[in-house]
Amino acid sequence: MYSFSAGNSMLCRNFLQPRIIQASYKTHKEGIACNTKVPRNVNMEKLQSAYLFPEISMREVQHIEKYPDAKLISLGIGDTTEPIPDIIASSMANYARSLSTAEGYSGYGAEQGNKALRKAIAETFYRDFQVKETEVFVSDGSQCDITRLQLLLGSNVSIAVQDPSFPAYVDSSVIIGQAGDFEDKTGMYGNIQYMKCRPKNNFFPDLATASRSDIIFFCSPNNPTGHAATRQELEQLVRFAKENGSIIIFDSAYAAYISDDSPRSIFEIPGAREVAIEVSSFSKFAGFTGIRLGWTVVPEELSFSNGFPVINDFNRIVCTCFNGASNIAQAGGLACLSPEGFASVHSIIKCYKENAKILLDTFSSLGLKVYGGENAPYLWVHFPGSKSWDIFTEILEKTHIITVPGSGFGPEGEEFMRISAFGHRESIIEAARRLGNLYP
Amino acid sequence: MYSFSAGNSMLCRNFLQPRIIQASYKTHKEGIACNTKVPRNVNMEKLQSAYLFPEISMREVQHIEKYPDAKLISLGIGDTTEPIPDIIASSMANYARSLSTAEGYSGYGAEQGNKALRKAIAETFYRDFQVKETEVFVSDGSQCDITRLQLLLGSNVSIAVQDPSFPAYVDSSVIIGQAGDFEDKTGMYGNIQYMKCRPKNNFFPDLATASRSDIIFFCSPNNPTGHAATRQELEQLVRFAKENGSIIIFDSAYAAYISDDSPRSIFEIPGAREVAIEVSSFSKFAGFTGIRLGWTVVPEELSFSNGFPVINDFNRIVCTCFNGASNIAQAGGLACLSPEGFASVHSIIKCYKENAKILLDTFSSLGLKVYGGENAPYLWVHFPGSKSWDIFTEILEKTHIITVPGSGFGPEGEEFMRISAFGHRESIIEAARRLGNLYP
Structure with a gap:
């Protein structure tokens, strides 16, 4: 019979031990057959085990x-x-407490987020860049939104990532079926374009030699390199996306750490509304890593090759596959955006x-x-x-x-x-x- | 130029107006071409607009x-x-307030959930049914987990649903690419098996005439019919799944409403651990619709046709596509499971x-x-x-x-x-x- 040492092997962030899981699999294969007839997802098989x-x-x-x-x-x-600043923790505490009162209780909120928070995000981060509150979708974090964007895009698109980059872009791409096979020799998936970001190119890809991809994941300030792309570089990136008819998925989770005049949002770049989506987060901005709150901006102008607005499909994904961020976390998010x-x-x-x-x-x-x-x-x-x-x-x-x-x-x-x-x-x-x- | 009336058309639960979105699409197609060259996901195209x-x-x-x-x-x-009972609201308020202290602050939790909550869920709902805390994955709600399960399964499985059933099973199936084309004449997707649940069969499918599917979505007590399957019926269902090598995804979100001796969990049925996953929720159990908390149980014994444990892939999905439920919501969940x-x-x-x-x-x-x-x-x-x-x-x-x-x-x-x-x-x-x- 199959034996699975699940104890400390299930804590992914802290203790997941891929080797133990692998061993269990072997034990199981050699054990008594009690398998279902459901095929394992080939995309899951392609994921590299050593996360x-x-x-x-x-x-x-x-x-x-x-x-x-x-x-x-x-x-x-x-x-x-x-620790979270007291004014923010208190606002969440007060909101939570009010849920025990007839006046304060609320059930399902809008999947896209509380209207006041969407408005505050638009006004705080995008006041000068034409982003409307209805283009802001509140989420439980940008990693979760990256997966929802992959669900929206499906398996039939090509993607490019910065190399190096945060593993979630590549892994979600593998899960959704865009990535092709992993090549041990190169350490890359066959269908993903890895855009080199090294010191000698100022950690910005050489777009003159890059080939077209449907989707370009771009994180600035970058995780892991810590490099923030300059305005000129992002203008190049937007131009490249326009020329190629690509969509940039811009991850600005670390924008609050920018000290110089590097753009904090892709929407600072003229024309970006026609080629970019932005995912962002309260995690590193306000210490909400455990509270879970983020957002994604999908501009109305952004459309697929057939003219269909991307925002409509994202709205549908959010309504079908998500039920909104926790209302308590959203109350905290609103407090983060108050002046104090x-x-x-x-x-x-x-x-x-x-x-x-x-x-x-x-x-x-x-x-x-x-x-x-x-x-x-x-x-x-x-x-x-x-x-x-x-x-x-x-x-x-x-x-x-x-x-x-x-x-x-x-x-x-x-x-x-x-x-x-x-x-x-x-x-x-x-x-x-x-x-x-x-x-x- | 494309014009999109986003005002009240974006509130899915409350105000989404599919017709307006459709009209915008046309306007855009006929307008100035500023489309990207990214193809719209064919699965999204298949979703019926009149949700x-x-x-x-x-x-x-x-x-x-x-x-x-x-x-x-x-x-x-x-x-x-x-309103939420005071003891539960207070525990969330106290937790939120403690986040402003050095002792109380915590960042990322385990993606699978707080260990104490996983244990409490296992002990409260599954004490007599051998479910281990390491098989319990805490989530932000069962609808979200249904999508994560679909991501895990991928497009290459066949599914069956009760007819009638909660729309999320079918819609997530369409998005992931399992459903085939919608047929206007029948009101059904070509590749989904709709198992009739009418008064004359006590709202339980006629398994003698049902064909095999890889996955059987089964909700009991059922949304919408309100019918709870009897023990004998669920024994039949488990037997059917075993004979066919299928996986049951059992939705027990309404289990707390059962008055008679109908099973509250599929794991009350002997043998279910080899053929079933259970998704459940604090939403209707504890009024957490806006707070967002649920869980999924994946037994260690459950495996794909090649012997690979389903729990390993689910763990990977949870770690890659999710970052855990809000820690404040989890504190509330734990309070729900205290005796008071x-x-x-x-x-x-x-x-x-x-x-x-x-x-x-x-x-x-x-x-x-x-x-x-x-x-x-x-x-x-x-x-x-x-x-x-x-x-x-x-x-x-x-x-x-x-x-x-x-x-x-x-x-x-x-x-x-x-x-x-x-x-x-x-x-x-x-x-x-x-x-x-x-x-x-």
Whole structure:
């Protein structure tokens, strides 16, 4: 009989252990046949089992077993650590409490989100860029919206991603059936265009040599490189999309971290309304990683090749496959966009950016070339000639610090490490101290 | 240039107006070409535009325009109306407030849900049925989980639904590409098996004549008929699935409304662990329609034809396409499952069931045959020889009461009306008074 060690193998973010699952599968195949006749989805079969963050978690667990007394510091997964400002937490608490009163209770909200929040998002982030509140769809986070956009697009479109990039674009593409087969030799899926983003091209793809894709996933400020595309670069990108009849899915989840005049939204670029969708989030903006709130903007002008408005299909997806973000989270989102809430959120962002500066100085002092960190909560540190998983192991062994190997974000991430600046200040200072001694 | 009247056309639950969207599309096609070259997803094209609840909402709006002084009562969409018990609202409020403290703040949780909540769900609902906490995946609602299950299954499986049934099964099937073409003549999609559930077969499909499908969506207590399948019937269903190597996706969202000894979970049936998944929800159980919380149980034994455990793929989908339910909602869910919370939730369910009894007596007194209402918050009222949209209009015109035409749930819903028992008692009493005079 099939035996499945589900205990700590099911916690994906923290403890998923792909190898155990793989072993179970074998046990099952060799065991008594009690299988259904339902075929496994071929797209699921194509997903690579060693998903980045679970692999890191597994190594973290092994490290703790090996060094039970070590004080581990995580500069790995980009998870917020600072408490929510009181004004925002209170507004959610008050909303939650009011749900026990006849006046305050409400059932289903609109799937697209509370009207006041949609309006506040449009006015706060897009006031000068013609985005209407009816084009804003409130969600439970941008990763979830990326999947809903993939559902909308279906399997019959071609996609391009930045290389390196956040794994959710590629993985959702594999699940929906756009990606083709994974090629071990290249570390790439056959039908996905990987647009190289390296220091020598200022982390912006060479569009002169890029081929056409239906969809271009583009994240700025970028996860993992921390690079924010300049206005001129985004103008190029919009022009490229227009010339090719492509749709840009622009991920602005880290826009609040921009310090210079890089655009915070693709809709700052003239003409973007005809070629772009923007997904964004309260997660890194307001520490809502556990509260779950985000949004997607689909402009009315954006249409498929047959003229059908994309917004209509997205609305249908949202109404059929989603039931709205939690009303309590939405109350919190509204508080974030009040003048006082907005200021308090930005004081936390400032704190994370100071963390980034501390870490940037530390790695620079080691003689390493460090990118990012100024417009994003991530540093992208170059270790020329090294394998990033080797660097991961070296840093972990020498300093008990978790980082993220760049190769987990795509082939072009090799030789790089992503360093997260989320963390309490005392941890960051301690991490900086340990890292300063990395090469004594 | 394309013009899109997005104002009230984007509120799906309340105000979506499919006709306006269709008109915009035409305008756009005839206008200046600024389309992308991205093909519209053929699956989205196959979705029928007249989605049930938006159509009802549109008629509601028209009715209000026609009778601005009428006091409309909705027995339509099944939306909870009674405040959340104080103990539950307080626990969410306290949790939200604690997010502003260093001790209380937490970022990303496990995608599969808070361990304590998974354990409480397993112990509360499945104590005697061998469900482990690691088989429980907490979600933001069962409708969302149905889509995630469809993503997991992909386009290459065949599905069966009860006829009538909740539209989300069919619509998600169309979006993922399983359904085939819609046939106007029959009102059915070519590749979906519609299993007739009528009074003469006790609303249970005739499995002797049913053909094999990979997936069988089965909702009990049923939305819309209000019928709870008996133990013997569910034993038949499990046997049928085993014989055919099918997977049952069992929707138990209304299980808390069962008054008799009908099974509240498919896992009460021996052998179900090898052929069934269960989706369920806090929405109708605890009035969490706006708070968003549900769960799905995937047993370890359930496997695809190649022996691969379904739970592994579901775990991967949850980790890639979802980021966990809101932590505040999960705190509320845990409070619902405390002894005091559980008792208070059930006192509200009792209240809705009394509403159902009032409405059942009213329709029966009109000489109509009424089904459901005893194990579910819905009545299924038969109007022999009538078109259900005609009855909808007649009831609305004569009594200013919104109902749901049975035909919206599938061809076998024709001649029936679904009546929701959610509502404040005074509205239900007033609705009963008006309905009592329907045929003076």
